Amino acid sequence: MTQQSAAASSATSGSGLLLQLTNPKVYVSLLALSLVLVIPLVSGSPFLIHVFVTICVFAALSTAWNIVGGYAGQLSLGHMMFYGIGAYTTALLIQHFGLTPWIGMWIGAVIAAVVAALIGYPCFRLRGPFFSLSTIAFLEVIRLLAIHFVGFTGGSAGLIVPLKLGWAWMVFSDKTNYLYIAFGLLLLTIGVSLAIRTSRLGYYLTAVREREDAALAAGISNSDVKLKAVIVSAMLTALIGAFHAMYLTFLEPATMFSLGTSIEVAMFSLIGGLGTVAGPLLGTVLVVPLAELARGWLGAQANGLHGFVYGTVLVLITLTLPAGLVGTFGPTVSRWIDRLPGGGRRPAERIAPALRKLEGAKGEPILTTKNLVMQFGGLTATDNVSITLKRGEILGIIGPNGAGKTTLFNQMSGFLIPTSGTVAVAGPNGAMVTPASPDGFARLGVGRTFQIVQPFGRLSVIENIMIGAFLRHPNVQDARAVALRVAATVGLLDQKDVEARNLPIGALKRLEVARTLASEPDILLLDEVMAGQNQSDTMRMVELIRSIRDTGVTVIAIEHNMQAIMSLSDRIVVIDNGRMIAEGDPREVVKDRKVIEAYLGEDFVDAQGF
Amino acid sequence: MDVLIQLLINGIMLGSMYAIISVGLTLIFGVVRVVNFAHGEFLMVGMYAVYLLFAKLGVHPYVAAVPVVILLFLLGVLIQRFIIQPLLDADEHIQIFATVGLSTALVNLALMVFGADLYSVSAPDLRQSLRLGPYTVLVGQVVMLAASLALVIGLHAFMQTTALGRAIRATAQNRTAALLMGVRVDRIYIISFGLGAACVGLAAALVSPLFPATPTVGTYFVLTAFVVVVLGGMRSMYGAFLGAMIIGLVDSLSAYYIAPDLKEVVYFAIFILILIFKPTGLFGFGRGTE
């Protein structure tokens, strides 16, 4: 039970190893983890050692799986393909070249990484069940090929690892050596998993899992981070596979590329808690011995009873503990542990690093669109729009509902590729460039908000803002400090630890701005950020936008709140039916006949009221 | 040439079997948007039910279709109501695991009750070969082809013309909008899942005379059925039918011309390529993998 704290301990990091060891979350985790080694060693029973080797192997497999399945949210059900690749590579290298498994396993890991990249890249476009199905298909293909090419793999008859004893060959008559290696692999896997969880990559993976679009807007290349996750996971899985093959000393395609085991490994994570550091270990520690016992008790009763109970329990767990053990009991246990000596400390807050210096002269073109046309089937949503945004200005975009304003924004930020025409952004050396992807736009300094807010629901407010801050500050502590500063600026400091999904709409709008702001953009694209704000919040937002501009940021805002946009903007562009019908000084534009026509109706009245 | 035509006939017959199994999965997948890994086990349950009715009461498998369809409809309703529905808002992972768990439980339940032996419905009249010149086809296969066509056309008509069918389509397209329009979405889901399972009941009655029932008979079909559904564009009955025909033909031809043990490799490869390059399915009937 106490291993759960490993997840919680991820929150603390930094300042001194020794200091960390006095933190109960750290020392309780370490103590609990060491039980996996101590119990079998003290008992000295080879059978218990076998059970714990199995626990270590499956916990490590599940932890490695969790990096893809939990952190990245890509439910791979074909993960045993990497395990099998590691195992077969190692065994074949021993057989043909007499290469020690200690080297062979790393070659296996590299091959697994290559396969993972080849499979992952195209498949990451698939979401949810389709990704799962394609991983199953890949697993089946590899298994069938392993069976078919008898000359290479030994086919269904399998491969036998020669019983050459000793550390060089990873085959021992003293079983405790296996336990040391298995435990070492478990530590390695958990270490990697913890390191990812507490680094920028971990936050990015969560962001991508929660909302791909918002992650793109924060400058995260979705496929890059997923690829990193799957490669790391595949390599770890292959290492474990290689070891396990040396332990079993027998490899056959049916066991090495088993769909059943792939599902089981994923299930341990689910039971323990998806996406947590300690969950997979906990799930394994709970289920493996139970399954062993159940097999002993029920296996003899009737053929199939054990499997029936297993399946039924799985269904019941999904129904009763969908968040897993860590998700359900984690917070409580974490609180208990905080009461231990040295507990409940919070890391000292760091001073935020300086804002990024924005280069370039005021008034020069920073973003231009030329003859943009966007067609959806027969509908022309953007019709020949050319806008030049000047550095340091606030440009308001207005127009009736459905005029194509957001579509225009989507093209300016790379989310939509125009049917014809170009979007260009001032690059670092002043030349105008067109990035290939939304995250490329973000990295060049185009920050955008979404009209329909896109918070990372299960992250806290401060973590949401950190996702933006990571773009310029890869270090977690720096990003956190920046996020705190931004939270203060937009008035979200009081709610910084609230999960975003629990925020009211007004606060969500501000969070949207805060996340974008934290990425320290050159250009800020604001899509109806005043909607849903009360009067005083609107005033504050107007002040905020002005102060942002004063730091050198260029702002484009789509807004229906005429009063606010008119007072804020240096320049106004009016869009109707996808066309730009007017452009110029706010006071001039509202008098434009075409504009009034376009706005006939409630918006017209609003405009008159102003 | 003779061999090729026989292989094509064979592929179409195989395709009609895949079609009749996949139609129910398409319905469940398309409407409830849950990947039902226990779908193959529904077939297995249906086949054992057909066998029991045949062996204990002497009911002809085609007559047994009626009670088995009703039984599976009820099974589907219960599963949707008590397992899937509580998880509708949960993570996709959780839903997948729930159906995987269900599948494991059902396979092992069958193992407990029936053992690992195979049970075969003896229906020599349906296994009679019809000879068309040098080519042969079984009576039962022809019936299956006709039934799968009728089922696809019938379901399509049901979806287009009846109020319930329209409500199901509306729910499939946009759950929230349907909810706002006063459609009782939960009930639609239950009915759709029930109907999807009932289709498998019909499939079981038609498949039983041709293949023996074993606890694991479903696992072979379920992966194939997923391939078919994706190929057909996820939600289209006609798409599923055509997808099934293609897989049937690929199965038959690649087993002969490439190697019998690599035929799955061929259609899994097609499956992966379709998912990656044409996620709306081969015929563009679907709305893709969004």
Place this chain on the structure above:
Amino acid sequence: MKLLLKAALAAGLAVSATAATAQVKIGALYPFSGGLALLGDESFRGLELAVEERNAAGGINGKKIEMVKGDAVDPNQAVGEARRLTSVEKVQAVFGTYSSSLSLAATQVTELAGVPYFELGAISDPITERGFKNLFRSNPTARDFAASMVDSIGEAIAPALGVSDPKTLKVAIIHEDSLYGQTVAGYQTARAKEKGINVVETLPYSAKSVDLTPVILRLKSAGADVVLQTSYQNDTVLFFRQAKEQGFKPKAVMGAGGGYSLRETAQAVGYENIEGALNVDFTQYKTNAAAAPGIADFVAKYKAKYGTDPRSGHSLANYVGAKIFFDAFASSKDMTAASIRESVMKIDLPQGSTASGWGAKFNEAGQNTRVKPFVMQWQGGELVTVFPAAAAVTKMKTGLGQN
């Protein structure tokens, strides 16, 4: 706390150690649950009968044999159970295993632990090709199966068909692609080459397949006269049904046990359709008692204990093997691994002296060399031994199906 635990464990071990002196403790490692359970259990029954018979006759030099079951479902389980049997239960020998992959995994453990392992039913050759010292196998291997099948083409089938030169027969090898099918088919191919048999097709397929028509069409196009099939139940049924549908009538079809030996297969296919199908397997029960003394006795004992006829030849194979090894136990000096090996090596039983018709003479690798599986044939709804003549209860028929 930990000290206490250790003490308790030590005490427990001590108790079991003293108990072991009063009896001979053996492990019975079979798949008792999971997909292989049916024949795993059938195999175990043979061992159980042998143990009961031995205990009723006074045990091993007055010591009763005590069995401890180990349930091996997959290779990892097999390793775990083998560890448990050898370390926790401290058995003096392990018997098993029915499945070859389980046997391969489990024996790697027992060999390192120095505990003798007696394989009574797994057929994969590599089990006894690893140079293990404490591993013995009483049953024929895949190579023996393949040899029997290929040899019988020339020795039995060709004469029955009235073909003078067996090389003129077109032979096709088809097999399911798991360990069983792939191994047997591999040896068939090698043996056929040695014997100059004309193999026209070798086709692997998945046992889970729902359609073997393409396989049959290829056999038909190749004009195969003799089909050697290594298959489980489902694919055997499919093959017979679809061969009939496609009007494919080879001169002879021969299976390698598996699906061919099961009554359910014959029922599913129809007795009239499987009539004439040949089969090579562990000795079955319609065998000439002159060549297999005690076979009727075994069936009677089996029926008395379990209330049914034996479900396959596995129980008999395990029974015979266990009896041979118990005799070796009795003649060994002190039941150490070395002395057991010594007495196993001294065993010398001629062919036709056991209830399965096998003899016993072990080579250095621990493999019984006096085992040649018989050829059987489905005739009138029964699987009867037809070759070699000494074991035959009736003559071999030609043709397939009744019409």
